[in-house]
Amino acid sequence: MEIIVQTKTKHYPIYISPEGLEKLTNLIQQNEYTKLLVITDETVGPLHLDTLLSALPKEADYSVYTVPSGEKAKQMAVYESCLTFALQEGLDRKSCVIAFGGGAVGDLAGFVAATYMRGISFLQVPTTILAHDSAVGGKTAINHPLGKNMIGAFHQPDAVMYYTGFIKTLPEHEIRSGFAEAVKHALIADPKLLNMMMSSIDSLGDLTDEQLVQILQRGMEIKANVVSIDEKESGLRAILNLGHTLGHVIEASLGYGKTTHGEAVMVGLVYALHLSRAVLNLSFPVGKFTNWAIQLGYTMEIPKELTFAEAYAGMQRDKKTVAKQPRFVLLEAPGKPVVKEVDKTILEEVFQQLKQQNKKTV
Numbered sequence: 001m002e003i004i005v006q007t008k009t010k011h012y013p014i015y016i017s018p019e020g021l022e023k024l025t026n027l028i029q030q031n032e033y034t035k036l037l038v039i040t041d042e043t044v045g046p047l048h049l050d051t052l053l054s055a056l057p058k059e060a061d062y063s064v065y066t067v068p069s070g071e072k073a074k075q076m077a078v079y080e081s082c083l084t085f086a087l088q089e090g091l092d093r094k095s096c097v098i099a100f101g102g103g104a105v106g107d108l109a110g111f112v113a114a115t116y117m118r119g120i121s122f123l124q125v126p127t128t129i130l131a132h133d134s135a136v137g138g139k140t141a142i143n144h145p146l147g148k149n150m151i152g153a154f155h156q157p158d159a160v161m162y163y164t165g166f167i168k169t170l171p172e173h174e175i176r177s178g179f180a181e182a183v184k185h186a187l188i189a190d191p192k193l194l195n196m197m198m199s200s201i202d203s204l205g206d207l208t209d210e211q212l213v214q215i216l217q218r219g220m221e222i223k224a225n226v227v228s229i230d231e232k233e234s235g236l237r238a239i240l241n242l243g244h245t246l247g248h249v250i251e252a253s254l255g256y257g258k259t260t261h262g263e264a265v266m267v268g269l270v271y272a273l274h275l276s277r278a279v280l281n282l283s284f285p286v287g288k289f290t291n292w293a294i295q296l297g298y299t300m301e302i303p304k305e306l307t308f309a310e311a312y313a314g315m316q317r318d319k320k321t322v323a324k325q326p327r328f329v330l331l332e333a334p335g336k337p338v339v340k341e342v343d344k345t346i347l348e349e350v351f352q353q354l355k356q357q358n359k360k361t362v
Protein backbone atom coordinates (compact mmCIF):
# COMPACT_ATOMS: atom_id res chain seq x y z
CA MET A 1 0.00 0.00 0.00
CA GLU A 2 1.16 3.53 -0.72
CA ILE A 3 0.08 6.80 0.93
CA ILE A 4 1.38 10.16 -0.25
CA VAL A 5 2.30 13.08 1.97
CA GLN A 6 2.12 16.30 -0.01
CA THR A 7 3.07 19.40 1.95
CA LYS A 8 3.95 22.84 0.57
CA THR A 9 7.61 21.91 0.59
CA LYS A 10 7.76 18.16 0.16
CA HIS A 11 6.10 15.25 -1.61
CA TYR A 12 6.95 11.79 -0.31
CA PRO A 13 5.61 8.24 -0.19
CA ILE A 14 4.76 6.04 2.76
CA TYR A 15 5.05 2.38 1.77
CA ILE A 16 3.36 -0.19 3.96
CA SER A 17 4.32 -3.74 3.10
CA PRO A 18 3.99 -7.15 4.75
CA GLU A 19 6.62 -8.50 2.36
CA GLY A 20 9.81 -6.62 2.91
CA LEU A 21 11.94 -3.63 2.13
CA GLU A 22 12.34 -3.85 -1.66
CA LYS A 23 10.88 -0.36 -2.19
CA LEU A 24 13.62 0.96 0.06
CA THR A 25 16.30 -0.62 -2.12
CA ASN A 26 14.88 1.03 -5.23
CA LEU A 27 14.50 4.36 -3.55
CA ILE A 28 18.10 4.45 -2.33
CA GLN A 29 19.33 3.49 -5.79
CA GLN A 30 17.29 6.24 -7.43
CA ASN A 31 18.42 8.96 -5.03
CA GLU A 32 22.13 8.24 -5.41
CA TYR A 33 23.01 9.26 -1.85
CA THR A 34 26.79 9.55 -1.36
CA LYS A 35 26.69 7.74 1.97
CA LEU A 36 24.12 6.24 4.34
CA LEU A 37 24.17 6.53 8.12
CA VAL A 38 21.86 3.97 9.76
CA ILE A 39 20.89 5.04 13.28
CA THR A 40 19.33 2.22 15.28
CA ASP A 41 19.08 1.18 18.93
CA GLU A 42 20.43 -1.58 21.15
CA THR A 43 17.22 -3.63 20.93
CA VAL A 44 16.29 -3.23 17.27
CA GLY A 45 19.84 -3.75 16.00
CA PRO A 46 20.29 -7.34 17.24
CA LEU A 47 16.73 -8.27 16.15
CA HIS A 48 16.43 -6.70 12.71
CA LEU A 49 19.55 -4.94 11.47
CA ASP A 50 20.47 -7.86 9.17
CA THR A 51 17.13 -7.47 7.39
CA LEU A 52 17.72 -3.78 6.88
CA LEU A 53 21.31 -4.17 5.72
CA SER A 54 20.36 -6.89 3.25
CA ALA A 55 17.95 -4.39 1.65
CA LEU A 56 20.65 -1.78 0.98
CA PRO A 57 21.90 -1.73 -2.60
CA LYS A 58 25.10 -3.81 -2.96
CA GLU A 59 27.15 -0.77 -3.92
CA ALA A 60 25.90 1.40 -1.00
CA ASP A 61 28.49 2.98 1.26
CA TYR A 62 27.00 2.82 4.75
CA SER A 63 27.85 3.07 8.47
CA VAL A 64 25.76 2.03 11.46
CA TYR A 65 25.48 3.93 14.74
CA THR A 66 23.71 2.29 17.69
CA VAL A 67 22.11 4.39 20.44
CA PRO A 68 20.49 3.33 23.74
CA SER A 69 16.93 1.98 23.43
CA GLY A 70 13.90 4.06 24.33
CA GLU A 71 13.78 7.63 25.58
CA LYS A 72 17.48 7.52 26.57
CA ALA A 73 18.14 8.03 22.86
CA LYS A 74 16.42 11.42 22.89
CA GLN A 75 19.10 13.15 25.00
CA MET A 76 21.45 15.97 24.11
CA ALA A 77 24.58 13.85 24.71
CA VAL A 78 23.34 11.09 22.38
CA TYR A 79 22.35 13.64 19.74
CA GLU A 80 25.83 15.18 19.90
CA SER A 81 27.48 11.76 19.65
CA CYS A 82 25.48 11.03 16.47
CA LEU A 83 26.69 14.27 14.91
CA THR A 84 30.29 13.49 15.86
CA PHE A 85 29.97 10.04 14.30
CA ALA A 86 28.46 11.52 11.12
CA LEU A 87 31.39 13.94 10.82
CA GLN A 88 33.95 11.19 11.49
CA GLU A 89 32.32 8.99 8.84
CA GLY A 90 32.45 11.80 6.30
CA LEU A 91 28.76 12.34 5.55
CA ASP A 92 28.24 15.22 3.14
CA ARG A 93 25.22 17.19 2.00
CA LYS A 94 24.17 14.45 -0.42
CA SER A 95 24.27 11.77 2.29
CA CYS A 96 21.23 10.28 4.00
CA VAL A 97 20.38 9.23 7.54
CA ILE A 98 18.23 6.10 7.91
CA ALA A 99 16.16 6.10 11.11
CA PHE A 100 15.77 2.41 11.92
CA GLY A 101 13.67 1.81 15.03
CA GLY A 102 10.70 3.15 16.91
CA GLY A 103 9.66 6.73 17.52
CA ALA A 104 12.56 7.55 19.80
CA VAL A 105 15.13 6.57 17.17
CA GLY A 106 13.03 8.29 14.48
CA ASP A 107 12.78 11.56 16.41
CA LEU A 108 16.50 11.55 17.23
CA ALA A 109 17.77 10.49 13.79
CA GLY A 110 15.41 12.94 12.11
CA PHE A 111 16.76 15.76 14.25
CA VAL A 112 20.33 14.72 13.42
CA ALA A 113 19.42 14.86 9.72
CA ALA A 114 17.61 18.19 10.19
CA THR A 115 20.66 19.86 11.70
CA TYR A 116 23.72 18.13 10.21
CA MET A 117 25.25 20.64 7.79
CA ARG A 118 21.94 22.57 8.17
CA GLY A 119 19.91 19.64 6.92
CA ILE A 120 20.39 16.48 4.89
CA SER A 121 18.06 13.75 3.68
CA PHE A 122 16.60 11.07 5.88
CA LEU A 123 14.47 7.96 5.53
CA GLN A 124 12.14 6.55 8.14
CA VAL A 125 12.17 2.76 8.54
CA PRO A 126 9.86 2.29 11.55
CA THR A 127 9.79 -0.87 13.64
CA THR A 128 7.04 -0.17 16.18
CA ILE A 129 3.28 0.25 15.98
CA LEU A 130 3.65 3.62 17.62
CA ALA A 131 5.87 4.70 14.75
CA HIS A 132 2.88 4.55 12.36
CA ASP A 133 2.43 8.01 13.89
CA SER A 134 5.98 9.21 14.59
CA ALA A 135 7.51 8.27 11.24
CA VAL A 136 5.04 10.46 9.34
CA GLY A 137 4.98 14.23 9.33
CA GLY A 138 8.49 15.41 10.02
CA LYS A 139 8.33 16.33 13.70
CA THR A 140 11.84 15.56 14.94
CA ALA A 141 13.11 16.25 18.45
CA ILE A 142 14.99 15.39 21.59
CA ASN A 143 13.71 15.92 25.13
CA HIS A 144 14.62 18.49 27.78
CA PRO A 145 14.16 17.73 31.50
CA LEU A 146 11.59 20.54 31.57
CA GLY A 147 9.55 19.27 28.65
CA LYS A 148 9.05 16.61 26.01
CA ASN A 149 10.40 17.24 22.48
CA MET A 150 11.44 20.77 23.41
CA ILE A 151 14.47 20.85 21.11
CA GLY A 152 13.68 19.95 17.55
CA ALA A 153 12.80 20.87 14.01
CA PHE A 154 10.27 20.13 11.32
CA HIS A 155 12.14 18.09 8.72
CA GLN A 156 10.28 15.76 6.37
CA PRO A 157 11.79 12.40 5.39
CA ASP A 158 12.37 11.44 1.74
CA ALA A 159 10.14 8.39 2.35
CA VAL A 160 8.70 6.15 5.03
CA MET A 161 9.15 2.40 4.54
CA TYR A 162 6.94 0.49 6.98
CA TYR A 163 7.61 -3.24 6.77
CA THR A 164 4.97 -4.77 9.04
CA GLY A 165 7.06 -7.90 9.67
CA PHE A 166 9.18 -5.92 12.15
CA ILE A 167 6.32 -5.49 14.63
CA LYS A 168 6.07 -9.26 15.26
CA THR A 169 8.87 -9.00 17.87
CA LEU A 170 7.25 -6.21 19.89
CA PRO A 171 6.44 -6.98 23.53
CA GLU A 172 2.81 -6.47 24.54
CA HIS A 173 3.45 -3.22 26.45
CA GLU A 174 4.87 -1.68 23.25
CA ILE A 175 1.84 -2.87 21.27
CA ARG A 176 -0.27 -1.13 23.92
CA SER A 177 1.78 2.04 23.60
CA GLY A 178 1.35 2.18 19.84
CA PHE A 179 -2.33 1.30 20.00
CA ALA A 180 -2.98 4.45 22.08
CA GLU A 181 -1.94 6.65 19.14
CA ALA A 182 -4.18 4.58 16.86
CA VAL A 183 -7.09 5.25 19.25
CA LYS A 184 -6.16 8.95 19.16
CA HIS A 185 -6.33 8.93 15.36
CA ALA A 186 -9.75 7.27 15.50
CA LEU A 187 -11.02 9.78 18.10
CA ILE A 188 -10.03 12.81 16.04
CA ALA A 189 -10.98 11.59 12.58
CA ASP A 190 -12.76 8.25 12.31
CA PRO A 191 -15.73 7.59 14.64
CA LYS A 192 -16.56 4.37 12.75
CA LEU A 193 -13.10 2.96 13.38
CA LEU A 194 -13.41 4.02 17.02
CA ASN A 195 -16.71 2.12 17.36
CA MET A 196 -15.20 -0.92 15.70
CA MET A 197 -12.23 -0.80 18.06
CA MET A 198 -14.32 -0.35 21.20
CA SER A 199 -16.86 -3.03 20.26
CA SER A 200 -14.55 -5.73 18.93
CA ILE A 201 -11.13 -5.41 20.59
CA ASP A 202 -11.02 -6.60 24.16
CA SER A 203 -7.45 -7.84 24.34
CA LEU A 204 -4.38 -6.50 22.61
CA GLY A 205 -2.68 -9.89 22.84
CA ASP A 206 -5.43 -11.37 20.63
CA LEU A 207 -5.19 -8.76 17.87
CA THR A 208 -4.44 -10.42 14.56
CA ASP A 209 -1.71 -9.05 12.29
CA GLU A 210 -4.42 -8.15 9.77
CA GLN A 211 -6.35 -6.10 12.34
CA LEU A 212 -3.21 -4.30 13.44
CA VAL A 213 -2.15 -3.49 9.90
CA GLN A 214 -5.63 -2.21 9.05
CA ILE A 215 -5.63 0.05 12.12
CA LEU A 216 -2.17 1.44 11.58
CA GLN A 217 -2.75 2.02 7.87
CA ARG A 218 -5.80 4.09 8.68
CA GLY A 219 -3.80 6.00 11.30
CA MET A 220 -1.11 6.79 8.74
CA GLU A 221 -3.72 7.99 6.24
CA ILE A 222 -5.27 10.30 8.83
CA LYS A 223 -1.89 11.65 9.83
CA ALA A 224 -0.73 12.11 6.23
CA ASN A 225 -3.91 14.08 5.42
CA VAL A 226 -3.51 16.43 8.36
CA VAL A 227 0.21 17.00 7.78
CA SER A 228 -0.35 17.62 4.08
CA ILE A 229 -2.71 20.48 4.94
CA ASP A 230 -0.69 21.96 7.81
CA GLU A 231 2.94 20.86 7.87
CA LYS A 232 4.20 23.08 10.68
CA GLU A 233 1.25 23.22 13.06
CA SER A 234 0.07 26.70 12.28
CA GLY A 235 -3.48 25.48 12.95
CA LEU A 236 -5.11 22.18 12.05
CA ARG A 237 -2.11 19.95 12.88
CA ALA A 238 -2.57 20.65 16.59
CA ILE A 239 -5.45 18.13 16.58
CA LEU A 240 -2.80 15.37 16.39
CA ASN A 241 -1.84 16.47 19.89
CA LEU A 242 -5.08 15.18 21.47
CA GLY A 243 -4.13 13.68 24.85
CA HIS A 244 -0.57 15.00 24.73
CA THR A 245 -0.81 18.10 26.92
CA LEU A 246 -1.18 16.04 30.09
CA GLY A 247 0.53 12.99 28.52
CA HIS A 248 3.80 14.83 28.02
CA VAL A 249 3.65 16.32 31.52
CA ILE A 250 3.29 12.80 32.96
CA GLU A 251 6.28 11.53 30.94
CA ALA A 252 8.48 14.43 32.05
CA SER A 253 7.41 14.27 35.69
CA LEU A 254 8.01 10.53 36.04
CA GLY A 255 11.33 10.78 34.18
CA TYR A 256 11.44 9.94 30.45
CA GLY A 257 11.05 6.24 29.76
CA LYS A 258 9.48 5.35 33.12
CA THR A 259 6.17 4.94 31.36
CA THR A 260 5.64 4.49 27.62
CA HIS A 261 4.51 7.42 25.50
CA GLY A 262 1.26 5.64 24.66
CA GLU A 263 0.40 4.85 28.30
CA ALA A 264 0.83 8.53 29.18
CA VAL A 265 -1.15 9.64 26.12
CA MET A 266 -4.03 7.31 27.06
CA VAL A 267 -4.34 9.08 30.45
CA GLY A 268 -4.17 12.36 28.56
CA LEU A 269 -6.94 11.20 26.21
CA VAL A 270 -9.25 10.44 29.12
CA TYR A 271 -8.41 13.82 30.68
CA ALA A 272 -9.19 15.57 27.37
CA LEU A 273 -12.48 13.67 27.04
CA HIS A 274 -13.56 14.74 30.53
CA LEU A 275 -12.58 18.33 29.74
CA SER A 276 -14.60 18.07 26.53
CA ARG A 277 -17.62 16.99 28.55
CA ALA A 278 -17.17 19.91 30.94
CA VAL A 279 -16.46 22.58 28.33
CA LEU A 280 -18.26 21.42 25.18
CA ASN A 281 -20.96 19.10 26.52
CA LEU A 282 -19.41 16.21 24.65
CA SER A 283 -21.85 13.33 24.73
CA PHE A 284 -19.59 10.33 24.63
CA PRO A 285 -19.40 7.46 27.15
CA VAL A 286 -16.10 8.46 28.75
CA GLY A 287 -16.60 5.93 31.57
CA LYS A 288 -17.08 3.11 29.07
CA PHE A 289 -14.00 4.30 27.16
CA THR A 290 -11.95 4.35 30.40
CA ASN A 291 -13.09 0.85 31.38
CA TRP A 292 -12.21 -0.40 27.90
CA ALA A 293 -8.72 1.09 28.23
CA ILE A 294 -8.30 -0.55 31.65
CA GLN A 295 -9.43 -3.87 30.18
CA LEU A 296 -6.76 -3.50 27.48
CA GLY A 297 -4.16 -3.15 30.24
CA TYR A 298 -3.59 0.60 30.39
CA THR A 299 -2.73 1.70 33.93
CA MET A 300 -4.74 4.91 33.53
CA GLU A 301 -3.20 6.68 36.50
CA ILE A 302 -2.02 10.21 37.06
CA PRO A 303 1.20 9.68 39.09
CA LYS A 304 0.43 10.17 42.79
CA GLU A 305 3.43 12.45 43.29
CA LEU A 306 2.30 14.82 40.49
CA THR A 307 0.48 17.78 42.06
CA PHE A 308 -1.86 19.97 40.06
CA ALA A 309 0.50 22.96 40.52
CA GLU A 310 3.36 21.00 38.93
CA ALA A 311 1.12 19.65 36.21
CA TYR A 312 -0.18 23.13 35.41
CA ALA A 313 3.37 24.52 35.21
CA GLY A 314 4.19 21.71 32.76
CA MET A 315 1.04 22.45 30.72
CA GLN A 316 2.11 26.10 30.53
CA ARG A 317 5.34 24.98 28.88
CA ASP A 318 3.46 22.87 26.30
CA LYS A 319 4.12 23.92 22.70
CA LYS A 320 0.46 24.73 22.10
CA THR A 321 0.46 27.21 24.99
CA VAL A 322 0.15 30.88 24.05
CA ALA A 323 0.96 33.63 26.58
CA LYS A 324 1.06 31.10 29.44
CA GLN A 325 -2.54 29.95 28.74
CA PRO A 326 -2.52 26.18 28.08
CA ARG A 327 -4.57 25.15 25.05
CA PHE A 328 -6.16 21.74 24.74
CA VAL A 329 -7.40 19.60 21.91
CA LEU A 330 -11.00 18.81 22.84
CA LEU A 331 -13.78 16.98 21.06
CA GLU A 332 -17.22 18.32 20.22
CA ALA A 333 -17.87 14.74 19.13
CA PRO A 334 -15.64 11.91 17.93
CA GLY A 335 -14.24 13.13 14.61
CA LYS A 336 -14.82 16.80 15.54
CA PRO A 337 -11.76 18.12 17.35
CA VAL A 338 -11.29 21.75 18.38
CA VAL A 339 -8.35 23.52 20.06
CA LYS A 340 -9.29 25.68 23.04
CA GLU A 341 -8.01 27.39 26.15
CA VAL A 342 -9.53 25.80 29.23
CA ASP A 343 -10.14 27.60 32.48
CA LYS A 344 -7.64 26.70 35.19
CA THR A 345 -10.38 25.84 37.70
CA ILE A 346 -11.85 23.26 35.30
CA LEU A 347 -8.41 21.84 34.60
CA GLU A 348 -7.87 21.41 38.34
CA GLU A 349 -11.31 19.99 39.08
CA VAL A 350 -11.00 17.27 36.43
CA PHE A 351 -7.37 16.57 37.37
CA GLN A 352 -8.33 16.02 41.02
CA GLN A 353 -11.30 13.83 40.06
CA LEU A 354 -9.06 11.57 37.99
CA LYS A 355 -6.54 11.36 40.81
CA GLN A 356 -9.33 10.34 43.18
CA GLN A 357 -10.34 7.60 40.72
CA ASN A 358 -6.71 6.37 40.84
CA LYS A 359 -7.12 5.81 44.53
CA LYS A 360 -10.35 3.86 44.06
CA THR A 361 -8.83 1.48 41.54
CA VAL A 362 -5.77 0.72 43.75
Ligand SMILES: NC(=O)c1ccc[n+]([C@@H]2O[C@H](COP(=O)([O-])OP(=O)(O)OC[C@H]3O[C@@H](n4cnc5c(N)ncnc54)[C@H](O)[C@@H]3O)[C@@H](O)[C@H]2O)c1
Residues within 6 Å of the ligand: 041, 042, 043, 044, 047, 069, 070, 071, 074, 101, 102, 103, 104, 105, 106, 107, 127, 128, 129, 130, 131, 133, 134, 135, 136, 137, 138, 139, 140, 148, 149, 166, 167, 168, 169, 170, 171, 174, 177, 178, 181, 260, 261
Ligand atom coordinates in the same frame (compact mmCIF):
# COMPACT_ATOMS: atom_id res chain seq x y z
N1 LIG B 1 7.52 12.70 15.72
C1 LIG B 1 6.27 12.40 15.96
O1 LIG B 1 5.34 12.81 15.25
C2 LIG B 1 5.95 11.47 17.09
C3 LIG B 1 4.69 10.90 17.17
C4 LIG B 1 4.42 10.01 18.23
C5 LIG B 1 5.42 9.72 19.14
N2 LIG B 1 6.64 10.29 19.01
C6 LIG B 1 7.74 9.94 19.92
O2 LIG B 1 8.01 8.55 19.69
C7 LIG B 1 8.54 7.98 20.89
C8 LIG B 1 7.80 6.70 21.20
O3 LIG B 1 7.87 5.83 20.09
P1 LIG B 1 8.15 4.28 20.26
O4 LIG B 1 7.30 3.73 21.33
O5 LIG B 1 8.15 3.66 18.93
O6 LIG B 1 9.59 4.43 20.82
P2 LIG B 1 10.92 3.61 20.98
O7 LIG B 1 11.77 3.92 19.81
O8 LIG B 1 11.43 3.99 22.31
O9 LIG B 1 10.50 2.08 20.95
C9 LIG B 1 9.93 1.49 22.07
C10 LIG B 1 10.77 0.29 22.55
O10 LIG B 1 10.58 -0.79 21.66
C11 LIG B 1 11.84 -1.30 21.21
N3 LIG B 1 11.61 -1.77 19.84
C12 LIG B 1 11.50 -1.05 18.72
N4 LIG B 1 11.17 -1.83 17.68
C13 LIG B 1 11.10 -3.09 18.15
C14 LIG B 1 10.77 -4.33 17.56
N5 LIG B 1 10.43 -4.42 16.27
N6 LIG B 1 10.78 -5.44 18.34
C15 LIG B 1 11.07 -5.34 19.67
N7 LIG B 1 11.37 -4.20 20.28
C16 LIG B 1 11.37 -3.07 19.53
C17 LIG B 1 12.78 -0.12 21.33
O11 LIG B 1 14.12 -0.56 21.44
C18 LIG B 1 12.27 0.54 22.59
O12 LIG B 1 12.80 -0.09 23.71
C19 LIG B 1 8.38 9.01 21.97
O13 LIG B 1 9.62 9.63 22.18
C20 LIG B 1 7.40 10.01 21.38
O14 LIG B 1 7.59 11.31 21.89
C21 LIG B 1 6.92 11.15 18.01
Ligand SMILES: O=C(O)C(=O)C[C@@H](O)[C@H](O)[C@H](O)COP(=O)(O)O
Residues within 6 Å of the ligand: 133, 137, 139, 148, 149, 181, 233, 237, 238, 240, 241, 244, 319
Ligand atom coordinates in the same frame (compact mmCIF):
# COMPACT_ATOMS: atom_id res chain seq x y z
O1 LIG C 1 2.62 14.88 14.64
C1 LIG C 1 2.06 15.61 15.47
O2 LIG C 1 1.81 16.80 15.22
C2 LIG C 1 1.70 15.09 16.80
O3 LIG C 1 1.30 15.82 17.66
C3 LIG C 1 1.82 13.61 17.00
C4 LIG C 1 2.10 13.21 18.42
O4 LIG C 1 1.64 11.85 18.56
C5 LIG C 1 3.57 13.18 18.80
O5 LIG C 1 3.74 12.60 20.06
C6 LIG C 1 4.32 14.49 18.69
O6 LIG C 1 5.69 14.28 18.80
C7 LIG C 1 3.95 15.48 19.73
O7 LIG C 1 4.40 16.71 19.32
P1 LIG C 1 4.76 17.91 20.28
O8 LIG C 1 4.81 19.08 19.35
O9 LIG C 1 3.68 18.01 21.30
O10 LIG C 1 6.06 17.60 20.91
Ligand SMILES: [Zn+2]
Residues within 6 Å of the ligand: 133, 181, 244, 261, 265
Ligand atom coordinates in the same frame (compact mmCIF):
# COMPACT_ATOMS: atom_id res chain seq x y z
ZN1 LIG D 1 2.31 11.04 20.43
